[in-house]
Amino acid sequence: MDIEKLKSDLDGIMVEDEPGAVRKKSRDFYWYSPILKRDLDHVTGDIVVSPTTEAEVIQAIAAAYAADVPVTPRGSGTGNYGQAMPLSGGMVLSLSGLNAISHIGPGVVVAGAGALLGKIDAATRAHSGQELRMFPSTHRTASIGGFIAGGSGGVGSIRWGGLRNIGNVTRLRVVTMEARPRVLTLEGDDIAKVAHAYGTNGIITECEVPLAPAYDWVDVIVAFESMDRAAAFADRLGNEDGILLKELSVMAPTVAHDYFSGHGKFVRRDQSAVLIMVAPHSASALEAFTRRHRGETVFRADRLGDDERHALPPLFELTWNHTTLVARRVDPALTYLQTLYPYPDHLAAVARMGALIGDEMMDHLEFIRFDGRIVCSGLPLIRFTTEERLDEIVRLFEENGCLIFNPHRYTLEEGGMKRSDAEQLAFKREVDPKGLLNPGKMIAWDDPDFDFTSRRRYLFSAPAA
Numbered sequence: 522m523d524i525e526k527l528k529s530d531l532d533g534i535m536v537e538d539e540p541g542a543v544r545k546k547s548r549d550f551y552w553y554s555p556i557l558k559r560d561l562d563h564v565t566g567d568i569v570v571s572p573t574t575e576a577e578v579i580q581a582i583a584a585a586y587a588a589d590v591p592v593t594p595r596g597s598g599t600g601n602y603g604q605a606m607p608l609s610g611g612m613v614l615s616l617s618g619l620n621a622i623s624h625i626g627p628g629v630v631v632a633g634a635g636a637l638l639g640k641i642d643a644a645t646r647a648h649s650g651q652e653l654r655m656f657p658s659t660h661r662t663a664s665i666g667g668f669i670a671g672g673s674g675g676v677g678s679i680r681w682g683g684l685r686n687i688g689n690v691t692r693l694r695v696v697t698m699e700a701r702p703r704v705l706t707l708e709g710d711d712i713a714k715v716a717h718a719y720g721t722n723g724i725i726t727e728c729e730v731p732l733a734p735a736y737d738w739v740d741v742i743v744a745f746e747s748m749d750r751a752a753a754f755a756d757r758l759g760n761e762d763g764i765l766l767k768e769l770s771v772m773a774p775t776v777a778h779d780y781f782s783g784h785g786k787f788v789r790r791d792q793s794a795v796l797i798m799v800a801p802h803s804a805s806a807l808e809a810f811t812r813r814h815r816g817e818t819v820f821r822a823d824r825l826g827d828d829e830r831h832a833l834p835p836l837f838e839l840t841w842n843h844t845t846l847v848a849r850r851v852d853p854a855l856t857y858l859q860t861l862y863p864y865p866d867h868l869a870a871v872a873r874m875g876a877l878i879g880d881e882m883m884d885h886l887e888f889i890r891f892d893g894r895i896v897c898s899g900l901p902l903i904r905f906t907t908e909e910r911l912d913e914i915v916r917l918f919e920e921n922g923c924l925i926f927n928p929h930r931y932t933l934e935e936g937g938m939k940r941s942d943a944e945q946l947a948f949k950r951e952v953d954p955k956g957l958l959n960p961g962k963m964i965a966w967d968d969p970d971f972d973f974t975s976r977r978r979y980l981f982s983a984p985a986a
């Protein structure tokens with residue numbers, strides 16, 4: 522790794538090498554996990570390079586290849602598992618400068634990988650009353666390239682499924698990590714080669730994604746006396762074909778009251794809260810549906826005065842991993858897990874896990890469309906004690922048929938399906954022959970024989986500089 526040689530080849534591109542600034546741009550929201558906080562706190566890159574065009578990306582990549590310098594792409598650094606953290610040091614390649622929105626058409630938008638999702642939505646709404654199908658609750662801060670490379674779904678997944686579902690990302694331009702970098706266009710099934718690959722096998726420079734009709738979604742909270750009733754209501758509501766939703770989540774009792782600084786006053790401490798974004802034309806049907814299930818509508822944003830409504834954050838900034846963020850503001854000892862409950866017994870599994878783990882956990886469910894069915898994923902809040910106990914809780918979920926996407930691991934496989942993705946590995950071999958892209962995040966590249974059934978934790982050891 523020859524940083525000085527690298528710098529000499531970056532003429533005309535913005536470079537930062539002040540250690541404090543580099544360290545700041547070498548971090549994401551890994552500190553949600555006490556395990557990753559302990560293991561990654563020392564991680565930093567050597568320089569931050571910020572191209573503003575695809576040609577500058579190619580120049581930077583070719584220079585890094587020639588100097589044997591690892592490259593970790595970065596969007597806005599809001600990932601939760603150290604995805605954008607440079608485990609082997611080297612170059613942090615910030616794509617935030619590639620943020621132009623170059624085309625908006627019927628049902629489609631094309632934008633640079635660094636474009637912020639909130640900005641894209643504002644532009645498509647203003648242009649033609651259209652909006653992104655789905656976005657992470659970090660809508661205001663996250664980039665579209667970072668979402669596709671590191672995210673999974675979010676607000677809108679109740680209607681459209683996740684990023685993994687074909688059709689939710691339509692085209693990507695990707696720069697390869699070679700002596701003479703190529704620009705590849707990926708469409709259809711090829712999208713899966715780089716989607717959710719943490720930037721280990723290509724730099725996304727441009728994204729084309731589909732749009733949906735935009736609505737002034739109405740934020741609603743419906744409360745129930747128990748988690749079971751709230752979860753059953755949400756499950757039925759998610760399956761109601763005639764009620765158009767953008768978000769549907771359930772919080773265990775105390776969560777909304779104790780952790781939602783603005784909205785908490787609307788929910789009693791003993792109530793379980795269902796957070797809903799409903800289309801304005803479906804709001805009265807939702808009211809009738811709620812009465813039918815004897816739920817209590819405790820909050821409707823469209824019934825507040827302008828000042829009171831504007832003083833509150835959008836409801837979606839209390840869902841997905843924002844729930845963990847606002848809960849940790851009150852109790853920093855909290856952490857979380859990510860789980861998918863087994864369909865069709867998901868409600869029984871929610872109740873079973875609640876009983877099994879008890880006070881150590883406060884459940885948070887996100888209802889999503891998954892391969893054509895409404896299923897229930899979870900980001901339960903966990904009162905952290907020890908790593909051993911956390912691993913035990915993970916094992917309990919898995920022994921009860923729940924999938925765990927472990928947020929206390931920084932590798933693709935351990936944070937995912939606990940197996941290597943042959944297609945992503947093959948693509949990496951093709952486009953990153955030296956393995957310089959985001960080292961340490963794809964176990965299959967470093968250790969093809971790693972035994973995922975062993976429950977042994979994989980620890981990447983960065984080669985000496």
Ligand SMILES: Cc1cc2nc3c(=O)[nH]c(=O)nc-3n(C[C@H](O)[C@H](O)[C@H](O)COP(=O)(O)OP(=O)(O)OC[C@H]3O[C@@H](n4cnc5c(N)ncnc54)[C@H](O)[C@@H]3O)c2cc1C
Pocket residue numbers: 549550593594595596597598599600601604605616634635656657658659662663664665666667668669670671672673674675676718719720721723724725726840841842843846959
């Ligand atoms: C409070 C909070 C709430 C969240 N809610 C959600 C949610 O609802 N849904 C969800 O899916 N995630 C969620 N996340 C995680 C994260 O915010 C999203 O995944 C977000 O989309 C990441 O975008 P980013 O620009 O910050 O990416 P970064 O964190 O910068 O990068 C993410 C990954 O993508 C790679 N990458 C970035 N840009 C490129 C590129 N152009 N080419 C190749 N690789 C690239 C990086 O190397 C890294 O591996 C949340 C995180 C927080 C802190």
